[in-house]
Amino acid sequence: MSDPTVADTRRLNSKPQDLTDAYGPPSNFLEIDVYDPQTVGVGRNRFTTYEVRMRTNLPIFKLKDSIARRRYSDFEWLKNELERDSKIVVPPLPGKALKRQLPFRGDEGIFEEAFIEERRVGLEQFINRIAGHPLAQNERCLHMFLQDESLDRNYIPGKVRDPVIQRRDVHSTGQNPSDLSPRPDKAYRALSTSQPQPPLTAASVSLMPCTVYTCIFF
Numbered sequence: 001m002s003d004p005t006v007a008d009t010r011r012l013n014s015k016p017q018d019l020t021d022a023y024g025p026p027s028n029f030l031e032i033d034v035y036d037p038q039t040v041g042v043g044r045n046r047f048t049t050y051e052v053r054m055r056t057n058l059p060i061f062k063l064k065d066s067i068a069r070r071r072y073s074d075f076e077w078l079k080n081e082l083e084r085d086s087k088i089v090v091p092p093l094p095g096k097a098l099k100r101q102l103p104f105r106g107d108e109g110i111f112e113e114a115f116i117e118e119r120r121v122g123l124e125q126f127i128n129r130i131a132g133h134p135l136a137q138n139e140r141c142l143h144m145f146l147q148d149e150s151l152d153r154n155y156i157p158g159k160v161r162d163p164v165i166q167r168r169d170v171h172s173t174g175q176n177p178s179d180l181s182p183r184p185d186k187a188y189r190a191l192s193t194s195q196p197q198p199p200l201t202a203a204s205v206s207l208m209p210c211t212v213y214t215c216i217f218f
Contacts (some may be wrong), residue, residue, distance in 0.1 A: 021024035030056040032131055032146070032193045037116045038069075048116055050123060057174050060137050060160060066147040072096075074151060075123055078130070081141040085157045088135045094122030 036051040049071045056064055075093055082090045097119075100109040109115075130136050131146065138159045144151060 004191055011155055011187045028058055030054070030058055030128075030131055031129050033126065034120055034127065039111050039116075043063075046111065048111065050165075052127065052146065054131070054208060058137070061143065061147070063147050068146060068149060070121070070145070072123070075126065077151065077153070078141060079126075081157065082130065084137060084141060085141070086135060086139055091129045093125055093126055094119050096123065 019043055027189055032052065032054045034050045034052055037048050038050075039048045041044065041047055049069045051067060052070050054061070054063075054065070068164045072093075074194050079090050081086065088158060096117065097110055100112075100115065110119075127146075131142060138161070140155065140158045140160055
């Protein structure tokens with residue numbers, strides 16, 4: 001039986017649905033398309049953007065259907081962020097094609113339709129492999145890349161928690177995972193008694209065993 005927490009990034013095949021499929025629990029899916037390339041700007045400020053559309057039923061993603069427009073350098077940014085802050089092996093991006101950017105070329109270079117299509121396919125494969133990884137799905141940079149209109153390069157890196165796991169934690173511990181207020185530990189509670197204590201003096205403090213200090217600070 002497959003792990004239900006791992007996304008199936010394969011394209012969904014259309015097929016007749018029987019009663020078992022219709023009334024059974026939906027399987028996890030994550031599908032990302034990179035399409036509609038558009039070249040904008042002139043001269044050295046010319047670049048190509050791509051529409052990135054994600055459809056999923058995974059609870060960790062806030063939006064189940066989202067569209068964002070990204071350029072190649074945005075994909076580079078995502079790759080660099082994941083390599084810096086996560087423990088996954090990030091797949092390579094399609095090459096930068098530096099030879100195609102030489103000024104004396106007689107063709108369109110990186111703006112030729114055939115090259116743009118080749119790069120589009122490579123970017124689509126890259127983002128599907130990334131987003132299908134369970135560890136990458138917890139990274140805030142991936143969520144911003146897929147679901148925010150623009151990228152905040154000054155964002156604070158962090159993890160996105162699955163709301164299903166959050167609800168499970170609340171049910172088992174009675175504490176909201178977002179509540180970061182300190183809770184007394186067992187050692188500290190062991191020192192608390194209902195009996196009134198005499199005021200401390202310099203002499204009594206000097207006679208207190210070291211283990212008491214250890215319990216208080218650890």
